[in-house]
Amino acid sequence: MAWGACALLLLLLVLGAGGGGGVHCLEVTRSRRALQRRHHLRSRAESGATILELRHHGGGGGGGSGKSGGRSREEELGGLFSSDAARVSSLQRRAGGGSWAEDKAAAAAATGRVPVTSGARLRTLNYVATVGLGGGEATVIVDTASELTWVQCAPCASCHDQQGPLFDPASSPSYAVLPCNSSSCDALQVATGSAAGACGGGEQPSCSYTLSYRDGSYSQGVLAHDKLSLAGEVIDGFVFGCGTSNQGPFGGTSGLMGLGRSQLSLISQTMDQFDGVFSYCLPLKESESSGSLVLGDDTSVYRNSTPIVYTTMVSDPVQGPFYFVNLTGITIGGQEVESSAGKVIVDSGTIITSLVPSVYNAVKAEFLSQFAEYPQAPGFSILDTCFNLTGFREVQIPSLKFVFEGNVEVEVDSSGVLYFVSSDSSQVCLALASLKSEYETSIIGNYQQKNLRVIFDTLGSQIGFAQETCDYI
Ligand SMILES: *[C@@H]1O[C@H](CO)[C@@H](O)[C@H](O)[C@H]1NC(C)=O
Numbered sequence: 001m002a003w004g005a006c007a008l009l010l011l012l013l014v015l016g017a018g019g020g021g022g023v024h025c026l027e028v029t030r031s032r033r034a035l036q037r038r039h040h041l042r043s044r045a046e047s048g049a050t051i052l053e054l055r056h057h058g059g060g061g062g063g064g065s066g067k068s069g070g071r072s073r074e075e076e077l078g079g080l081f082s083s084d085a086a087r088v089s090s091l092q093r094r095a096g097g098g099s100w101a102e103d104k105a106a107a108a109a110a111t112g113r114v115p116v117t118s119g120a121r122l123r124t125l126n127y128v129a130t131v132g133l134g135g136g137e138a139t140v141i142v143d144t145a146s147e148l149t150w151v152q153c154a155p156c157a158s159c160h161d162q163q164g165p166l167f168d169p170a171s172s173p174s175y176a177v178l179p180c181n182s183s184s185c186d187a188l189q190v191a192t193g194s195a196a197g198a199c200g201g202g203e204q205p206s207c208s209y210t211l212s213y214r215d216g217s218y219s220q221g222v223l224a225h226d227k228l229s230l231a232g233e234v235i236d237g238f239v240f241g242c243g244t245s246n247q248g249p250f251g252g253t254s255g256l257m258g259l260g261r262s263q264l265s266l267i268s269q270t271m272d273q274f275d276g277v278f279s280y281c282l283p284l285k286e287s288e289s290s291g292s293l294v295l296g297d298d299t300s301v302y303r304n305s306t307p308i309v310y311t312t313m314v315s316d317p318v319q320g321p322f323y324f325v326n327l328t329g330i331t332i333g334g335q336e337v338e339s340s341a342g343k344v345i346v347d348s349g350t351i352i353t354s355l356v357p358s359v360y361n362a363v364k365a366e367f368l369s370q371f372a373e374y375p376q377a378p379g380f381s382i383l384d385t386c387f388n389l390t391g392f393r394e395v396q397i398p399s400l401k402f403v404f405e406g407n408v409e410v411e412v413d414s415s416g417v418l419y420f421v422s423s424d425s426s427q428v429c430l431a432l433a434s435l436k437s438e439y440e441t442s443i444i445g446n447y448q449q450k451n452l453r454v455i456f457d458t459l460g461s462q463i464g465f466a467q468e469t470c471d472y473i
């Protein structure tokens with residue numbers, strides 16, 4: 001694409017059109033559009049598919065001022081990145097056989113498509129979808145590294161600030177708590193790798209759960225079941241956590257939807273309906289469009305612009321709920337860099353891709369050499385490769401490509417290469433981070449999965465990728 005034809009982009013993570021020759025062009029502008037248009041999340045069924053709208057959830061939160069709740073954009077981002085770093089180390093524990101939900105976690109061929117949106121409005125950098133639960137609606141963070149779905153429940157002892165009403169068990173006739181001796185309660189213990197859980201008192205003690213995450217966030221409550229509706233597809237007796245004590249970077253959401261590999265995840269619970277297949281297309285944070293979470297294997301509802309390429313999932317008995325693939329190479333601006341990353345987790349809930357130090361350093365060196373004409377700026381939080389792009393009208397961004405086992409090449413959308421820390425472009429960072437040690441597991445985060453269709457085929461044990469512009473609305 002010629003320089004003059006660069007798509008106009010906006011400040012925060014915007015994107016330029018894909019260019020040939022390993023670069024994207026990005027026009028840096030200070031103009032700011034009204035980004036906060038309010039959408040109601042929608043779902044639909046299309047040619048037998050269940051589609052949920054996905055939105056990006058989080059980020060600067062407030063309106064155009066760059067301030068929200070008295071915190072600057074940088075402070076907010078710093079907080080989000082610390083949470084992200086905590087999540088990354090939390091995943092390490094679990095990937096190594098420990099527990100993602102830290103301690104005492106537990107006590108105790110139809111297709112579906114669900115819209116997925118950016119969580120920008122809700123103060124997290126994650127993606128949310130709205131589902132029906134009981135008689136109401138819940139907007140939940142979509143998380144491929146979690147097994148149990150949970151929502152905040154009334155009456156709440158301690159809840160994070162939620163937009164919209166809490167789930168109220170009392171108003172749902174189809175709601176019931178699960179007893180301690182239920183198979184789901186057993187599964188919860190297996191999933192969380194914890195010892196026997198707490199049982200309530202009474203004739204039929206209920207199964208209580210505690211999910212505590214390394215960054216100090218947690219959800220605590222009872223295991224229950226109720227009717228779940230996903231774009232018209234109804235799942236009776238869906239097992240989830242009814243959380244009455246919750247705290248963490250969950251923004252204004254109701255809670256979290258667990259899409260991981262385990263018995264209690266949404267995917268396992270809907271095996272009959274959706275054959276263990278789901279996919280998502282994550283929209284840009286600041287775009288007014290939204291992406292989709294498609295449940296089931298009907299590829300005809302995708303809007304991919306390149307063929308789907310599949311890489312084999314790596315199976316590992318102690319892999320927890322994670323989806324692993326082998327990363328065999330990385331290219332920057334078409335240039336291959338050293339690439340022995342090995343097994344990586346593909347995660348919807350981590351923001352920034354984190355690579356083992358040797359691979360990160362190789363990528364960084366190559367990026368720096370291709371981006372040498374731009375002045376460097378101080379690092380920000382987990383991002384240590386930053387530039388001051390103030391005063392540049394156009395910036396050539398090297399392309400970033402991951403190569404997975406089987407020579408499966410996945411080009412990262414140009415909006416996923418740089419992170420605009422400051423809206424005046426004086427601190428723009430390579431949107432990748434280094435892990436602390438070579439022994440940790442690299443994670444492909446959601447910032448690098450935007451505008452891609454990512455397909456998780458749990459029965460076929462493969463993950464597919466294709467370019468797709470995530471514009472569900
Ligand atoms: C669980 O315990 C209750 C009460 O003790 C009993 O009636 C029920 O049959 C038990 N269920 C299972 C699945 O063991």
Ligand SMILES: *[C@@H]1O[C@H](CO)[C@@H](O)[C@H](O)[C@H]1NC(C)=O
Nearest residue numbers: 312313314315326342343405
């Ligand atoms: C992933 O890489 C490991 C180590 O090279 C190899 O043993 C394994 O077979 C690979 N798995 C897949 C699914 O390609």
Ligand SMILES: *[C@@H]1O[C@H](CO)[C@@H](O)[C@H](O)[C@H]1NC(C)=O
Nearest residue numbers: 375377388389390391426427
């Ligand atoms: C960024 O670069 C501009 C133009 O060279 C300069 O005026 C400004 O002080 C720099 N900002 C920072 C934070 O370094």
